[in-house]
Amino acid sequence: MHKPWEGRFREKTEEFVEEFTQSVSFDRRLAEEDIRQNLAHIKTLLKAGILTKQEAHLLEKHLLDILKEVQEGSFPFRKELEDVHMNIEAELIKRAGEIGGKLHTGRSRNDQIATDERLYIKREIKECVILLKNLRKELVRLAENSIDIIVPAYTHLQRAQPIRLSHYFLAYREMFLSDELRLINAYRLADASPLGSGAVAGVDFPFDRFFTAQELGFRSLVRNSMYATSDRDYLLDTLYACAVIGMHLSRLSEDLILWSTQEFSFVELPDRLCTGSSIMPQKKNPDVLELIRGKTGRLYGNLMSLLTTLKGLPTAYNRDLQEDKEPLFDSIDTTKKCIEAMNLILEGLSVKADRTTPPFGDPMTATDIANYLVMKGIPFREAHRIVGNLIAYAISQGKNLGDLSLREFKEFSELFEEDVFELLDPRVVVDRRKTYGGTSKQEVIRQIQIAKREEGVR
Missing domain, CATH: 1.10.40.30 (Fumarase/aspartase (C-terminal domain))
Known part of the structure; x- marks a missing residue:
């Protein structure tokens, strides 16, 4: 396999270096976004007169074939080709011949990865918003079904004032509504196209960046080419939104863990969502809630990881930015799973109203x-x-x-x-x-x- 930069080098890359620098083991997750971007770039190249209609049609056909293989899980990703971009480009050249080598005209992997990530963020945020909405609907259902149930409200974990249980569920509904607003803000920050910025200084081909942005469904353009290729603030906002969602889920988990103990016995968790002990036969452990609480630490860690990576970088693209993907993917996956887990818990939750109401004279x-x-x-x-x-x-x-x-x-x-x-x-x-x-x-x-x-x- 030829490397795209090998003309400058006189030594073969060490296998260790190939393994150490590769990112395709995780950024292959962006393959669909990368192909979608390539298809838009083909249209830009055609509009700029760099590709003929016949060439553009040929490249589109092969890219769509590759997309199908990616979706089916049969596409052969190779670590020696380093990343998702070069894997797809190399396969395109293999199938389309030297015409495939025109695809990278006026483009750098620097603006390419920034575009892929923004497309990915937009897609995943939409899915997170739907999950949050489902969770809020469940909280509204619980609120409506518990209007006449009175519970103690606690401050400092001491009984404070009596409230309706509905009020409690509505409080968390407000928290998860604010979480949606944070996600929407991250979406808006990501909804600008960096494509056409090149490596750092823009490109010297007659590209219509507005046309490309429209093809990719972006609302606007990133206006400065240097900022476009080095900015990861939209990722920070996404990771922050995920961390806050985790924090809210963790607090709700903590309440339900306490309320499900014999000492409180305010709620009963469904058996199907709990586990037992390997030694104590009587145990019914709220492991799902405990794991939601525990995974919040990962969400915090991912945010701090990327903040730390970014803080020392000189302006413009640096390879350190390869380290942005694993925290991002992990936070998105963890957040979605935790929301789904909490939704299952709330669906199966039963309230012991006879235990919750404070006595007369409390x-x-x-x-x-x-x-x-x-x-x-x-x-x-x-x-x-x-x-x-x-x-x-x-x-x-x-x-x-x-x-x-x-x-x-x-x-x-x-x-x-x-x-x-x-x-x-x-x-x-x-x-x-x-x-x-x-x-x-x-x-x-x-x-x-x-x-x-x-x-x-x-």
């Missing part, structure tokens, strides 16, 4: 009791102190607030009346949160209706 209603005093004219800080003393007293007596008499309440403030006992019911307290985005039944139903419209759920 101290989680303390803020509402303080606000009760505020409405009677006491400054909030003073009301906070009074209720804090009241709770400390109840704890010292081994009681919850529901066990106290009105006389005991009045020992802390004469403003307490019989109606204060209404505020010891978590269900009553939840429905007092009627502000926009709150957890009252009325507001949660409104949020669900909006979410269903936005997600296209009937």
Whole structure:
């Protein structure tokens, strides 16, 4: 196999160097994007008068044959040809003869790989967006089915205030909606064509870059040829979006792992999505959720890997950029699998409503009791102190607030009346949160209706 640069060299490349520098073992994944780019470049060469119609037709025919073999998994990728670009070009020359050697006219692998990656990013982001939408639909379904289930909300992992479980699921729906916006931003940054920038300085053929961009479905052009071939910011944005998705999935996993323990027993995970122990027969382990949580570290690592690779590069293309692909491919694959895994978990999740509802008199209603005093004219800080003393007293007596008499309440403030006992019911307290985005039944139903419209759920 002849190497495209061998005219300059007088020694054969060491096998070790071939193995060390090859990227086709992983960038072969870009083969369909590379062929799609080649087909567009053929049209550009034809428009510029570099190819005849007959030559263009011949090259297109062979490229489509190669594409079919790639899709069937029968195309013979060779490591000695280094990368996906040279593998496809070498095969094209083999089949079309010397006319195949015209394909690389006015093009460098520098703008070629940048184009392939941008095409790949656009395709994969579309798939991630669909998966996120499916996940959000499942969260909306859960929210709609759990409107009347009350659960404790935790801050500092301590019981804070009662909420509707629907409110919890809608919170994650908002997180995954913001994740979609991050992906869309990465898509927009990638949606510009670098093709026609050459190695670094542009090309000296009469190429219509706008025509090529349109053929490839790009919204615009990368305007500076040096930036076009060395920019990987769109990859960073994609890896960042994947890392944040992973973080959100990890937090949801952590909640469900805790809630599925015997100590909480708020939810039951389906047996088919759990595993057991090799030694302890009673165990039912939430391994899928734990792996989602664990794989988030890989997503962070991939982002930091590429950031570190890029930070020391001199301007324009450097071979270090070959190291951008494996973190990218791994993050895309990991993110998609984790979203799908979480969707399966949520589909099979069952809630133990009898275990989730806080009891009458639970101290989680303390803020509402303080606000009760505020409405009677006491400054909030003073009301906070009074209720804090009241709770400390109840704890010292081994009681919850529901066990106290009105006389005991009045020992802390004469403003307490019989109606204060209404505020010891978590269900009553939840429905007092009627502000926009709150957890009252009325507001949660409104949020669900909006979410269903936005997600296209009937």
